[in-house]
Amino acid sequence: MVRLTIDGQNVEIEEGKTILEAALKANIHIPTLCYLPEVQAIGACRVCLVEIEGNKNLQAACVSPVSTGIKVYTNTERVRKARRFSVEMLLSNHPFECLTCPKNLHCELQSLANELGITDVRFKGEKSSGRIDESSPSIRRDQSKCILCRRCITVCKEIQTVTALFAQGRGFDTKVEPAFNRDLGEVACTNCGQCSIVCPVGAITENEDIDGVWEALADPDKFVVIQDAPAVRAALGEEFGLPPGTLVTGKMLSAARMLGFDRVFDTNFAADLTIIEEGSELLKRLREGGVLPLITSCSPGWIKFIEHFYPEMLPNLSTCKSPHQMLGALTKTYFAEKMGIDPEKIVVVSVMPCTAKKFECERPEMRSSGYKDVDYVLTTREFAKMIKQAGIDFVNLPDGHYDDPLGEYTGAATIFGATGGVMEAALRTAYELATGMVLESVEFTSVRGLEGIKEATIPVEGIGDVRVAVAHGLGNARRLLNRIKEGRGDYHFIEIMACPGGCVGGGGQPIPVNNEIRLKRASALYAEDRALKFRKSHENPSIKKIYEDFLGKPLGEKSHKLLHTKYTARSRF
Amino acid sequence: MSSEGHCRCTQIEEESLYTELEKILEGHKGRGKDLIIVLHKAQGLFGYLPRKALEMIALELDVSINEVLGVVTFYNFFSTQPTGRNSIKVCLGTACYVRGGPGVLKQAEKDLGIKDGETTGDRRFSLGVVRCIGACGLAPAMIVNNDVYGRVKTTKIMEILEKYE
Numbered sequence: 002m003v004r005l006t007i008d009g010q011n012v013e014i015e016e017g018k019t020i021l022e023a024a025l026k027a028n029i030h031i032p033t034l035c036y037l038p039e040v041q042a043i044g045a046c047r048v049c050l051v052e053i054e055g056n057k058n059l060q061a062a063c064v065s066p067v068s069t070g071i072k073v074y075t076n077t078e079r080v081r082k083a084r085r086f087s088v089e090m091l092l093s094n095h096p097f098e099c100l101t102c103p104k105n106l107h108c109e110l111q112s113l114a115n116e117l118g119i120t121d122v123r124f125k126g127e128k129s130s131g132r133i134d135e136s137s138p139s140i141r142r143d144q145s146k147c148i149l150c151r152r153c154i155t156v157c158k159e160i161q162t163v164t165a166l167f168a169q170g171r172g173f174d175t176k177v178e179p180a181f182n183r184d185l186g187e188v189a190c191t192n193c194g195q196c197s198i199v200c201p202v203g204a205i206t207e208n209e210d211i212d213g214v215w216e217a218l219a220d221p222d223k224f225v226v227i228q229d230a231p232a233v234r235a236a237l238g239e240e241f242g243l244p245p246g247t248l249v250t251g252k253m254l255s256a257a258r259m260l261g262f263d264r265v266f267d268t269n270f271a272a273d274l275t276i277i278e279e280g281s282e283l284l285k286r287l288r289e290g291g292v293l294p295l296i297t298s299c300s301p302g303w304i305k306f307i308e309h310f311y312p313e314m315l316p317n318l319s320t321c322k323s324p325h326q327m328l329g330a331l332t333k334t335y336f337a338e339k340m341g342i343d344p345e346k347i348v349v350v351s352v353m354p355c356t357a358k359k360f361e362c363e364r365p366e367m368r369s370s371g372y373k374d375v376d377y378v379l380t381t382r383e384f385a386k387m388i389k390q391a392g393i394d395f396v397n398l399p400d401g402h403y404d405d406p407l408g409e410y411t412g413a414a415t416i417f418g419a420t421g422g423v424m425e426a427a428l429r430t431a432y433e434l435a436t437g438m439v440l441e442s443v444e445f446t447s448v449r450g451l452e453g454i455k456e457a458t459i460p461v462e463g464i465g466d467v468r469v470a471v472a473h474g475l476g477n478a479r480r481l482l483n484r485i486k487e488g489r490g491d492y493h494f495i496e497i498m499a500c501p502g503g504c505v506g507g508g509g510q511p512i513p514v515n516n517e518i519r520l521k522r523a524s525a526l527y528a529e530d531r532a533l534k535f536r537k538s539h540e541n542p543s544i545k546k547i548y549e550d551f552l553g554k555p556l557g558e559k560s561h562k563l564l565h566t567k568y569t570a571r572s573r574f
Numbered sequence: 575m576s577s578e579g580h581c582r583c584t585q586i587e588e589e590s591l592y593t594e595l596e597k598i599l600e601g602h603k604g605r606g607k608d609l610i611i612v613l614h615k616a617q618g619l620f621g622y623l624p625r626k627a628l629e630m631i632a633l634e635l636d637v638s639i640n641e642v643l644g645v646v647t648f649y650n651f652f653s654t655q656p657t658g659r660n661s662i663k664v665c666l667g668t669a670c671y672v673r674g675g676p677g678v679l680k681q682a683e684k685d686l687g688i689k690d691g692e693t694t695g696d697r698r699f700s701l702g703v704v705r706c707i708g709a710c711g712l713a714p715a716m717i718v719n720n721d722v723y724g725r726v727k728t729t730k731i732m733e734i735l736e737k738y739e
Contacts, residue, residue: 164638170647180643181625188640574629574639 002421002480007073011372020073021049021062031075032084032113032312034091035150036063039515040160046150047087048113051075051487059083085117093124095171095202096145102203104143107512109201127514132178136186137362138208139508140197147177147204153196161475162358163306165190177204184324189309189573191475192510193302193499194356194380207356207509211387212375217348218261225348225561226336227262228328229253229405231269232354232418232504233381235525237513240385241395246521248529251400256388257352258401267403268351269410271324272417272426274547275299276538278564279321279553280431281496287464292316294470294485294492297423299323301361302499302508306475311482317495320565324417325351325358326367330563331373335551336407344370350377352384352505354418357499366566380509390460409543412530413444418521420473420503421448421455428459428469429537436462443536449527451502451516453477454484456492469494473499539547591619595627599634606637609645613652622653658693658700658718660738665704665715673713674728679703681728682716685735 004013005023011523012027019042024031035046044061051062054072059080063074067534074080093115099105131144154177157163165188169176179188196205217223238247257265283295297302299320307314321328329351333344351358355378361367362375379387388395403409413429416422425445432440448471455471470492472481478497484490500506502519505526535541552559578672598615602608611636616627623646631637646652664670664679679690682701686694693700709715712724716734 158638158641164641167640167644168637168648169640169644178638180628189638573633 003067003069005067005069005071005073008075012065014299016067018067019063020053020060020065020067022074023067024051024062024073031074032116033063033151034088034094034109034113034148034201034219037152040152040199041155042124043151043155046091046148048082048084050078050087052080052084060233065184077544078278081117081432085119088113088119089122089124091148092119092122093126094129095148097130098146102146103206104200104203105210110205113441118325125508127173129173134178134184134186135361136184137190137192138186139192139194139359140185140190141206142178142185143204143206144176144178146202148202149175149177150201151177151461152199152201153177153205155383156195158514159476160480161191161193161195163189163191163193163475163501167195175545189571191302191305191309191499192357193306193475197356197498197508198512198514201369207380208359209299209383210359210379211383211390214350214377214379214387216371217350222346223348224263224342225261225350226264226266226332226348227257227260227350227352228266228271228325229257229352229384230266230325230354230418230504230508231272231415231422231526232510232522233352233384234415234529235418235505236354236510237381237385237398237520240382241388243396244521246520248525249395251402252395252398254403255398255401256393256395259393260387260391260399262350263308264336264404264407266328266407267410268325268328268353268402269414269417270407270543271328271331271409271416272299273538273541273544274327274564275324275417275423276413276426276430277544277548277555278560280427280434280538282319282321283427283431284435284464285494285556287467294495295319295499296495297321297427299417299423299564300357300497301355302357303475303478303497305357305360305571306478306499306570307482308569309573310479314482314486315568315570318568320567322367322564322566323361324414325353325360325378326361326374326566327564329362329367329376330370330405330549331547333370333372333374334561334563335547339406344372347372347459348376349374351375352379352381354381354504354510355500356377356507356508358382369563369566381507381511382509385511406543407547409541410533411538411541412533412536413531413538414541415529416526418504418526420451420498421445421471422503422526423498424469424494426538427494427496428467430539431467432459432461433537433539435464438462440537448496449523451519454481467494468492469496471496473498473506475499491497507554583589588624591628592627594619595630599630602635604636607636608644609637610649613642613646617652622655622657624656625654628654655691656693656697658697660699660719660735661717662699662701662702662735663707664690664703665705665707665709665713665717667705667710667713669710669713670706670715675714677728678714678726678731680714682709682731683733697737726738 012023014023031049034048042063044064049062050059052074134142234250238249329349337344359378367374405508413426459467472478505522506519632642632685666675716726
């Protein structure tokens with residue numbers, strides 16, 4: 002243990018920790034900007050400066066290790082002036098467009114300027130030139146707002162192992178962008194949106210689709226349907242001041258109805274459907290000697306990753322579409338037929354924890370209904386903005402309900418939002434389908450939690466030991482795929498989610514996201530699972546009905562047309 | 575010489591250099607840490623870093639092309655544009671700056687018909703700027719390849735350059 006004093010207060014902390022961590026332990030707040038726990042500590046922005054007695058220069062607290070006996074001061078005149086100077090320098094070339102910026106009131110630079118009491122910027126210099134890049138349906142970049150903190154580069158390179166962005170050039174002319182001045186929409190970007198989660202300012206945000214949705218809602222000729230992904234209900238409350246981990250399913254459904262949607266469906270219904278189709282696909286491949294391991298396909302960020310970086314493994318992917326695309330296709334066929342509504346007039350809006358799904362719904366394969374199966378994808382953050390724009394008092398809303406026939410869901414569906422959830426849901430169903438026996442203990446806890454790669458072996462009568470693995474975050478996915486390619490992993494079934502923690506940590510979720518918040522959101526979903534009457538997808542009465550009335554059988558002709566898809570090998574550049 | 579003929583011949587030369595590059599890349603497979611060494615060798619080989627070479631390096635070293643370009647654009651030494659057979663560097667360090675360095679640069683740009691950082695159409699000269707070469711006593715100074723010229727007069731620049739083919 003190391004003993005030091007911070008502002009005269011004695012602090013004891015383990016060796017190797019930083020002054021910033023020691024201050025946090027002593028409840029002393031040091032402002033930070035480029036620092037982001039679990040992502041990066043590089044001491045670049047010079048905002049977390051502190052004075053250490055006997056030290057000539059001020060030190061960046063985020064990268065300065067503690068040592069015994071040092072006396073640290075975090076609130077001297079010199080420190081205050083230096084921090085203010087650093088932020089004023091950043092502001093001197095920052096566009097003052099706060100009122101119209103998508104990050105207005107959610108911007109860390111804005112909060113910091115306020116916190117440090119900056120009311121005037123003394124330096125009037127050249128502004129960073131920069132263009133707006135809207136080439137990606139998922140991500141919008143406004144380079145003029147970039148403060149070069151490099152958080153996006155670190156998350157993209159170190160955690161996701163994609164490196165779609167990098168600092169190009171040097172000095173004042175440095176730009177964070179792909180090589181050769183290319184747009185993000187043209188390069189090997191997975192659209193996972195983790196960069197938009199970590200960007201402290203308005204330089205990287207989702208490409209918003211709110212206006213299109215308002216237009217559809219205002220059009221009396223349109224029949225507008227909404228669906229919400231499982232992870233949304235575990236995080237949406239945070240946008241309205243509720244603590245992370247608050248489950249807001251009922252309020253979310255009520256809000257959707259108040260916004261004027263004609264039907265409130267639930268992506269969870271299609272998650273149950275995915276399990277039936279994917280579980281059948283797994284059993285078929287196991288019994289008939291198909292390509293193994295079978296790898297899940299619910300995460301469009303993951304899909305784009307494998308298309309760019311491991312195209313030789315595309316035959317391993319399940320052909321199942323992601324659940325919201327299945328629901329879109331069924332809305333414009335099954336539901337439209339049943340209700341006698343012209344599918345051309347139906348507008349499907351998906352509320353997703355995800356930015357990659359904005360790209361996914363634009364894919365040419367996603368038109369199996371004969372129309373664009375999903376018209377708009379909104380992130381959890383955008384949906385919260387709409388609720389605020391509508392003046393809805395979200396926190397005090399009564400609990401609402403989803404509509405039939407595409408709303409009912411089981412506990413297996415709702416845990417899709419957490420890493421390991423799809424695996425667990427699939428095991429619950431595949432076990433019973435394969436053995437014809439009732440699975441008494443439905444919780445497969447070995448695939449839960451935040452370990453990067455999780456493994457389990459499940460004995461299934463008639464099939465033998467089924468070896469499974471789960472990876473979340475694309476860096477972990479890459480490690481797992483390399484393990485398989487090198488012949489060091491002999492699995493039957495693998496779940497991969499692009500975002501760390503799975504969809505609860507998705508690129509479209511409320512900011513901030515860290516491991517503590519990921520776990521709290523996941524536990525909200527596991528709690529909903531425990532509270533539901535049906536916890537296995539094949540027990541969902543609406544699922545049984547749609548096979549009887551419309552789809553016929555799993556992997557049947559209609560399923561093949563509406564619920565399954567194909568993939569495209571893409572360039573690594 | 576006709577610029578058209580020259581270009582084609584350069585292209586053919588460049589194609590054969592890719593076989594050389596493949597040899598350089600042997601032993602660096604999957605070794606992202608070797609990036610700067612490999613870029614140095616490649617630049618030595620081609621005289622600059624063509625896009626195709628950068629893509630080959632990115633694939634072989636298993637480094638993102640975006641990171642490769644990040645490194646290339648950070649260091650002044652690397653160039654993604656073809657450079658001339660002869661490199662002219664005008665010194666704009668403090669001493670040269672006050673003793674007429676900017677005038678030397680301006681005249682060189684005028685004489686060659688190119689700007690700082692560019693290469694003449696016949697690839698005879700590339701023009702650039704350096705910040706102090708330690709020849710302050712000779713200010714304003716200029717370097718052509720490895721030769722240092724001191725007390726450069728704007729009227730004498732072309733005379734100096736004529737020696738370089």
